Amino acid sequence: xxxxxxxxxxxxxxxxxxxxxxxxxxxxxxxxxxxxxxxxxxxxxxxxxxxxxxxxxxxxxxxxxxxxxxxxxxxxxxxxxxxxxxxxxxxxxxxxxxxxxxxxxxxxxxxxxxxxxxxxxxxxxxxxxxxxxxxxxxxxxxxxxxxxxxxxxxxxxxxxxxxxxxxxxxxxxxxxxxxxxxxxxxxxxxxxxxxxxxxxxxxxxxxxxxxxxxxxxxxxxxxxxxxxxxxxxxxxxxxxxxxxxxxxxxxxxxxxxxxxxxxxxxxxxxxxxxxxxxxxxxxxxxxxxxxxxxxxxxxxxxxxxxxxxxxxxxxxxxxxxxxxxxxxxxxxxxxxxxxxxxxxxxxxxxxxxxxxxxxxxxxxxxxxxxxxxxxxxxxxxxxxxxxxxxxxxxxxx
Amino acid sequence: xxxxxxxxxxxxxxxxxxxxxxxxxxxxxxxxxxxxxxxxxxxxxxxxxxxxxxxxxxxxxxxxxxxxxxxxxxxxxxxxxxxxxxxxxxxxxxxxxxxxxxxxxxxxxxxxxxxxxxxxxxxxxxxxxxxxxxxxxxxxxxxxxxxxxxxxxxxxxxxxxxxxxxxxxxxxxxxxxxxxxxxxxxxxxxxxxxxxxxxxxxxxxxxxxxxxxxxxxxxxxxxxxxxxxxxxxxxxxxxxxxxxxxxxxxxxxxxxxxxxxxxxx
Numbered sequence: 001x002x003x004x005x006x007x008x009x010x011x012x013x014x015x016x017x018x019x020x021x022x023x024x025x026x027x028x029x030x031x032x033x034x035x036x037x038x039x040x041x042x043x044x045x046x047x048x049x050x051x052x053x054x055x056x057x058x059x060x061x062x063x064x065x066x067x068x069x070x071x072x073x074x075x076x077x078x079x080x081x082x083x084x085x086x087x088x089x090x091x092x093x094x095x096x097x098x099x100x101x102x103x104x105x106x107x108x109x110x111x112x113x114x115x116x117x118x119x120x121x122x123x124x125x126x127x128x129x130x131x132x133x134x135x136x137x138x139x140x141x142x143x144x145x146x147x148x149x150x151x152x153x154x155x156x157x158x159x160x161x162x163x164x165x166x167x168x169x170x171x172x173x174x175x176x177x178x179x180x181x182x183x184x185x186x187x188x189x190x191x192x193x194x195x196x197x198x199x200x201x202x203x204x205x206x207x208x209x210x211x212x213x214x215x216x217x218x219x220x221x222x223x224x225x226x227x228x229x230x231x232x233x234x235x236x237x238x239x240x241x242x243x244x245x246x247x248x249x250x251x252x253x254x255x256x257x258x259x260x261x262x263x264x265x266x267x268x269x270x271x272x273x274x275x276x277x278x279x280x281x282x283x284x285x286x287x288x289x290x291x292x293x294x295x296x297x298x299x300x301x302x303x304x305x306x307x308x309x310x311x312x313x314x315x316x317x318x319x320x321x322x323x324x325x326x327x328x329x330x331x332x333x334x335x336x337x338x339x340x341x342x343x344x345x346x347x348x349x350x351x352x353x354x355x356x357x358x359x360x361x362x363x364x365x366x367x368x369x370x371x372x373x374x375x376x377x378x379x380x381x382x383x384x385x386x387x388x389x390x391x392x393x394x395x396x397x
Numbered sequence: 398x399x400x401x402x403x404x405x406x407x408x409x410x411x412x413x414x415x416x417x418x419x420x421x422x423x424x425x426x427x428x429x430x431x432x433x434x435x436x437x438x439x440x441x442x443x444x445x446x447x448x449x450x451x452x453x454x455x456x457x458x459x460x461x462x463x464x465x466x467x468x469x470x471x472x473x474x475x476x477x478x479x480x481x482x483x484x485x486x487x488x489x490x491x492x493x494x495x496x497x498x499x500x501x502x503x504x505x506x507x508x509x510x511x512x513x514x515x516x517x518x519x520x521x522x523x524x525x526x527x528x529x530x531x532x533x534x535x536x537x538x539x540x541x542x543x544x545x546x547x548x549x550x551x552x553x554x555x556x557x558x559x560x561x562x563x564x565x566x567x568x569x570x571x572x573x574x575x576x577x578x579x580x581x582x583x584x585x586x587x588x589x590x591x592x593x594x595x596x597x598x599x600x601x602x603x604x605x606x607x608x609x610x611x612x613x614x615x616x617x618x619x620x621x622x623x624x625x626x627x628x629x630x631x632x633x634x635x636x637x638x639x640x641x642x643x644x645x646x647x648x649x650x651x652x653x654x655x656x657x658x659x660x661x662x
């Protein structure tokens with residue numbers, strides 16, 4: 001595999017220089033030159049407006065025009081549709097409209113038919129219903145079977161999963177079984193107006209870069225989508241969808257793993273990814289007692305408490321409350337960062353929050369670059385005052 | 398259970414805490430970037446070694462990458478892994494997760510019988526967490542993702558995995574693939590004599606290319622990768638920042654007002 005520039009066709013426009021993710025292309029005498037660092041990713045091949053960059057990658061174009069419709073794989077928890085599914089429906093509706101195709105909700109589970117109406121009101125034109133007692137929440141293999149079989153039968157153009165732990169366990173197996181591409185944890189999805197390809201944008205390199213990924217020659221195009229980023233549409237009461245039952249053929253080999261027991265006692269129930277408000281602490285919180293203060297604030301706001309990797313490593317917080325690259329990615333309405341410097345490893349997991357309040361003594365802390373409201377002051381002076389101010393009823397202050 | 402045959406999948410990654418972006422081109426500046434073993438993979442190695450130490454058997458570490466990825470395999474040997482395979486070939490370059498899972502999967506099959514494949518949950522450069530499930534699918538075996546505890550029970554695997562609301566105990570048949578998170582264990586330190594031996598000529602590191610694992614070139618590298626990077630850009634923060642001033646009590650009151658205006662509290 002190699003990538004090279006056909007000199008006679010290069011006009012020196014330098015488009016490829018900006019596209020190369022690793023900066024391997026330079027200009028020499030007005031012509032692009034691909035250097036030794038090139039890892040043959042092919043990004044430049046796609047980008048060249050003059051077709052001057054060539055590669056020996058095989059032409060894998062299949063008949064992609066036969067693949068139509070946008071699918072959203074619904075996720076349930078304890079039998080209820082999760083909010084991330086409604087967000088995906090909102091996003092999927094826009095993609096389906098841009099393609100001039102249908103939005104289909106894939107509803108698979110033990111007993112899920114009662115949700116078909118809600119899927120229609122959330123924007124589905126078609127609801128594919130797959131019910132089987134083997135489709136148990138948290139067990140990937142039976143779902144891989146059901147969804148792969150459905151894709152092979154119906155041939156959608158796009159299949160979206162929520163980037164929940166379950167979605168990220170399920171989607172890679174489906175993509176491998178189908179032999180198609182999958183883009184993880186997308187924060188932006190769009191349709192290219194010219195090629196009709198799905199433009200899948202996600203953070204890369206710990207959030208230092210954003211990358212837009214395409215799967216130009218294979219179908220379906222598959223993504224897992226970060227919860228909390230996309231907007232659900234308001235439900236349209238009375239909106240109808242065609243409900244199509246699909247057969248589920250779970251095999252014995254799909255039942256080689258089973259859940260023995262759910263241990264909830266290890267951690268108090270915490271669901272950072274669906275929290276509306278998060279009060280978060282870092283190095284500046286200094287101790288477990290310091291987090292006690294944040295808990296008091298969180299209690300008044302109906303918020304969850306979270307923190308940085310350091311806070312977890314110091315033992316001030318349990319690991320399920322870590323936000324950041326090696327923890328959870330969150331996008332609440334409000335994120336209050338207390339004593340957090342805002343290193344990229346942390347901000348990668350929270351910069352999508354709608355409103356960010358940063359409280360830090362260091363005016364140069366990177367957290368202030370992504371904050372909406374900045375307070376340069378000791379959190380131990382601000383947080384107690386904040387608690388006092390919140391305890392006063394609205395209008396009293 | 399008799400002796401265990403365990404494969405560990407590890408990756409050499411740039412230390413993303415040192416990532417520098419060229420502000421003009423919006424591309425990654427690789428010069429001088431330190432390469433490290435992917436942090437989750439240290440826990441995968443430790444999990445494998447603990448099982449081997451309990452049950453006997455052999456741990457083989459596999460890494461796909463450029464020739465310099467040998468460094469992370471030496472580190473694995475230094476921790477006590479028995480043998481290593483470095484998968485390196487020009488044809489592997491430009492691989493996305495689908496092509497990578499094919500290449501790693503072919504290597505595991507080429508090595509013959511196995512009981513467990515253990516990998517880190519995710520790599521810090523890509524953050525996809527897709528390789529584990531995709532390799533499991535390629536091998537046609539069950540997977541336990543985000544495991545924090547592993548135990549061989551009878552002829553199967555008993556594992557504890559993190560769920561969104563706590564943890565779950567799951568039971569799987571063997572062979573199986575497991576991905577572990579950093580909560581699984583504390584990786585042991587390198588044992589200096591082992592690390593020294595890993596730099597000797599006769600260190601047990603085999604270097605294999607596509608032919609050695611019987612890989613079809615159409616499945617590896619860029620050719621085997623359906624995804625393409627169309628463009629990269631630096632995330633923009635076009636936010637208007639409001640900085641509050643005054644005494645702490647004043648700032649706290651203003652903040653509460655602002656948050657009420659924004660209807661977030």
